[in-house]
Amino acid sequence: MTSSPGRPVAIVAAASALHPVYHGPEATLVMTCVNEVRQAAGVDRVDFTMAGSCDYLAGSPFVFVMNIEGMGAWPPIYESHVEMDGAWALFEAWLRLQVGDVDTALVVGSGRPSVGNQREVFSLQTDPYTMAPLGLDPVSLAGLQARALLEAGIATEADFAAAAGRALPGMDPGDLLAAPYFNDPLRSHDVATPTDGAAAVLLVAGDRVAEFTDTPVWITGMDHRVESHHLGLRDLTRSPSAAAAAAHAGAADGPIDVAELMVVHSPEEIVLRNALGLGADTRINPSGGPFAANPIMATGLMRVVEVARRIASGEARRGLAHASSGPCLQQNLVAVLEGEL
């Protein structure tokens, strides 16, 4: 049961570096972000380093290895990597800290989607026999999910526009609905625009937390669940994996002041609101969410950063960060964060 960690773990510093197009190596982008975290926490060496990125997105083999330069590879470090969003790197680091032999972990997510075509890259995430050769891309798959919501009477196109419009202050949802379709029933504004970027957090376990910060943000629960890759076996209007992850992370154990959801296609917000049981008293994506910035491979970790910032500042006491991977919310991660316990 992942919701009851043996050791308490807190986020003691967080940073992000976002650029519509970053002109430079991904390793340098990572370095700017990691240096900010190090400075904020006043720490030089960490016990464990954990990164999430995607070489297919970068377009060159072993970019994930070159990225280690940005994390500080000398003297030699103890590190690992997932070919996933940095939110899953957070999960692995959090799990690693439970073992008890290391106390500090640096977690990074990074990507430069500006160099390639993410619709083509992420079609390779689908079933290699029956889906990937068709070039089934995330936007088309989100279009199928959107249609399923409309057909089931769960959402309207106006609901999609409202979710997308949250990051566009002053925009009249009616104007959004007047825009042409891109992947019917999705319009271009229903798809979060990819940006280059990186996010980083520093985790500290146990009694050492107080050495680093006066405003720790505790990870009180974290879990992730996955559904079938076989689209025909899923009900696209629901997300049982997000619901299960939230339940096992202990989301319902107290009020949720703020939730940052990895909604990169606007219909996903409707599915996630229902699955996570978020009520009217929860502020959803006050940062604007991925519609304000979608640094692919760091978009999920950014949700954690945004919630942690609000708890550290006292703006919220308890929050939920969500990340997703795969087509139509196939895999979902939920982290529950709290201020001083």
Next chain:
Amino acid sequence: MAAQPERAGLSTVLEYPYTRTTGPVVGAFLGGLGRGRLLGSRIGGRVICPPVEYDPETGHRVEADLVPVGPGGSVAVWTWVREPTARHPFDRPFAFALILLDGADTPFVHAVDAGSAELMSCGMRVTARFADEPAGAITDVVFVPEGSEPGGSPAAEAEPVTTTTHLISLRYSQPLHPHRQRFVDGLRAGRIIGQRSPVSGLVYVPGRGHDQLERVTMGEEHDTAVADRGTVTSFTEITPVQYHGQKETEPYIRASILLDGASAPITGVDVRSIPLARFRVGLRLQAVWRPEDERDTSGFDNWAVGGWEGVFARWEPTGEPDVDSALLEEHVF
């Protein structure tokens, strides 16, 4: 006149075939497509298409009982792809749809060549259109609105497909990183530009845009020129193995050379002008530049550090005394 700096972006294509074994269930399914048949698996009272090797409720492995489904079906949900990618089955707008094939209990995601979004609707009837020359892949079938073209005609027996090949092809384009652009511009102008760490003072050639040891970013203010002469710190003789596309026939030297003023050597430097018998660690060398209008910097992209032969015609011994190899031990790579 100096050559114009290259400002064109780097374009690369990452392309290779993934060849996968199919196993008995997917193999029979893909083989069926080649004979104009769609097959589903009957598991726990349900017919699932594409077929699966496991019970979706429990994950337990089962012996799939394959049964024919389709070729007709109804569209459960659809999306109209107005801007197809290069990897889609059509280069014109089309639909992706979840299609409930006749006789199946779960829908199948595939493409519908309908011609116009106005012709698509939930519940509409579609039918399979099979490829004339099957490749043993999911792309051997697409769907069309029922009535627009005849569907497949089931054959008696379908040979299973044992492997299926998916050619992945991804396109990337980006400008040279700013520090790489300044480095390349320097070479075209006859200067070798590195970067000096503001913390350690170490000089890297080419620069990386950061000092990975001291963890500081570096910009144009850290650029510094180094000499076009230096010392061999390491080398190897390459004996060309003959393979398809191999252009080399004679052995040649690849060397690491520590340029005067640099803290780390340039690596993978092609040397053709000095016999192996006279080549040694500690040897002092002078680069001889190609004429400005003949310099080719295309070997330097945002990652690779080879390509020196594009800007240097050859290397010549300077005649200076060798450097003591003990002083070069930290500069091998």
